[in-house]
Amino acid sequence: MYLLLASTAMRNFIVVGHKATTTPNFSLEDIPGTSGRLDILCRAVTSAFVLSHGIRKDVCVYLVLLGGETAKTIQLRGETLRHLNPDERTTAALLKKALAVPATPQWAMSTSGIFVRTGGFPELLSDLKDARLIYLREDGTDIRPISKESGKECMACASPSGEMAFILGDHTGMMPEEEALLEQAGARVVSLGPVSLHADHCIVLINWLLDTDPVMFE
Numbered sequence: 001m002y003l004l005l006a007s008t009a010m011r012n013f014i015v016v017g018h019k020a021t022t023t024p025n026f027s028l029e030d031i032p033g034t035s036g037r038l039d040i041l042c043r044a045v046t047s048a049f050v051l052s053h054g055i056r057k058d059v060c061v062y063l064v065l066l067g068g069e070t071a072k073t074i075q076l077r078g079e080t081l082r083h084l085n086p087d088e089r090t091t092a093a094l095l096k097k098a099l100a101v102p103a104t105p106q107w108a109m110s111t112s113g114i115f116v117r118t119g120g121f122p123e124l125l126s127d128l129k130d131a132r133l134i135y136l137r138e139d140g141t142d143i144r145p146i147s148k149e150s151g152k153e154c155m156a157c158a159s160p161s162g163e164m165a166f167i168l169g170d171h172t173g174m175m176p177e178e179e180a181l182l183e184q185a186g187a188r189v190v191s192l193g194p195v196s197l198h199a200d201h202c203i204v205l206i207n208w209l210l211d212t213d214p215v216m217f218e
């Protein structure tokens with residue numbers, strides 16, 4: 001079966017930070033060393049949203065932070081996102097503010113377009129149950145266009161919401177229990193090639209694919 005990545009659907013990117021702090025008590029002077037590698041997530045945010053002149057409106061990023069007692073998720077929505085600059089420090093400062101907001105299981109707004117709540121990966125997958133889930137992993141099915149044969153299915157149209165959600169790990173990849181949840185949820189495992197890339201670079205490639213003509217892949 002061949003799938004079509006349509007360029008009009010909402011793009012959701014989920015990045016799981018297994019050690020990422022859930023408190024604002026980290027130093028902007030040493031983000032990698034004091035925040036459980038929140039720097040990886042900051043770069044993912046930049047790659048997801050930042051254009052040469054502007055912010056992508058059709059993108060939503062979920063950062064799953066698992067490096068605390070209670071998991072938290074930060075949501076950034078392109079439609080209303082403000083104050084995002086291309087540099088890592090500004091993004092980390094926005095996340096720091098979000099982590100200072102008292103979090104409950106309901107989304108609470110921090111700054112424009114940035115929301116926070118308690119809850120981790122299972123809760124998020126449940127929220128995105130109507131989206132087509134695409135789990136990016138080095139040994140998945142090759143994403144490159146391979147055919148335009150018949151029997152194709154529109155990737156965006158195939159989900160009731162027309163949304164796509166791309167799931168990426170951090171420097172530790174994804175845990176077996178998370179992969180089991182993804183499998184149960186029907187996620188497709190897709191590769192950008194055998195070389196292990198940084199998560200933010202993967203996001204740039206996905207945005208590029210979706211910006212260009214619809215792409216076929218198996």
Ligand SMILES: C[S@@+](CC[C@H](N)C(=O)[O-])C[C@H]1O[C@@H](n2cnc3c(N)ncnc32)[C@H](O)[C@@H]1O
Nearest residue numbers: 136137138168169171172173191192193196197
């Ligand atoms: C730095 S990589 C993880 C590296 C490695 N898997 C590990 O165990 O440390 C971060 C994430 O980017 C995504 N990724 C990296 N390279 C990829 C590729 N070639 N194809 C698809 N996804 C990739 C995966 O989701 C991965 O979990």
